[in-house]
Amino acid sequence: MSSQLDLDHPLFQRVSHWVNLINFLVLTITGFLIHSPYPGMPMNLVRNLHFIFMYLLIINGVLRFYYSFFGKHKDYGDFFFNKQDVKTTWPQIKYYLFIGKHPKTGKYNPLQKLAYIALPIMTIVQAVTGFILYRPEQLSGAASYFGSLAAVRGFHYLLMWLFIAVIAVHVYLVFTTAYEQFLFMFFGKGRKEKSVS
Ligand code: HEM
Incomplete structure (x- = not known):
């Protein structure tokens, strides 16, 4: 599907993409440390970093969502699954x-679209479970949907592994099959060939 862009990745998309990378890196590292703290670890610092970056992740996600539908280079059409994608x-x-x-595909191939649709959905679930952990007293009702607060923790932790898996595949495919796209994501050059990652 064509997005009628003269640029593969306009500036806003690129900034948002790299901000996301930083957010996920910090949240994953601090998440690991919260899950398995070591003696003498500055727990307050680690937790506060997690809390700051969870807000940055949400703000970046909301802005990116808005941009997809209402931005100058709105690109929501690039992500929708169509008949050609099914085929x-x-x-x-x-x-x-x-x-x-x-196969001949649009800007993104069908598996790529699935991954790019899954990531924001996973982020919403991660934010919901994260906020239950953040405000356990106020959100105890929500925690009971998961069984218990411990189950929410486990779920939040498992979802982190799903993020790691999806992002690892994404990075692997970019570097093995679409290296130019990696450069485009940095410099936003015009499209020369189809992305296949
Ligand atoms: C908006 C999103 C997020 C919110 C609101 C959130 C919130 C939280 C909170 C409140 C805690 C508990 C901190 C504590 O008790 O000291 C936590 C723990 C954790 N977070 Fe997040 N987080 C978010 C995103 C993420 C992401 C994206 C990852 C990784 C990909 C992640 C991984 C973890 C892990 C592994 C833990 C430790 C869980 C455990 O104790 O087993 N979080 N998060």
């Missing part, structure tokens, strides 16, 4: 399994 999903899987050719 090219299996060929795309075969391509990744090294048993087929890369």
Whole structure:
């Protein structure tokens, strides 16, 4: 699907993408440390960093969502699944399994779209579970939906691993099959070839 952009990644998208990377890095590292603290760790600092970056993640997500629909280079259409995506999903899987050719796709291929749709949904779930942990007294009713506060913690922790898995695949595919896209994400140059990651 064409987004009618003359740039692959306009400045706002690029800034938002790299801010997201920093947010996820800090949240993952501090999350790990909160989960498994070591003796003498500056717990307050680690927790406060987690709290600051969780707000940055949410603000960045809300701005990116707004931009997708109302920004100058709105690009929500690039992420929606269409009939062509349904047809090219299996060929795309075969391509990744090294048993087929890369199908003709729009700016993003169907598996890429699924990943890019999954990430904001996962972020919302992570924010909900995170806020239950942040305000356990006020949100004890919400915690009971998960069974207990301990279950919410476990869920928040497991979801971190899902983030790590999705982002690892994303990074692997960018560097193995679409290195130019990595440069475009930095410099926002015009599109020269289809992205395949
Ligand atoms: C908006 C999003 C988020 C909110 C509101 C949030 C909030 C929280 C809170 C309040 C805690 C408990 C801190 C404590 O008790 O000292 C926590 C722990 C944690 N967070 Fe987040 N967080 C968010 C995003 C993330 C992300 C994106 C990751 C990783 C990808 C992450 C990973 C973790 C981990 C691993 C823990 C430790 C859980 C445990 O104790 O087992 N969080 N988070």
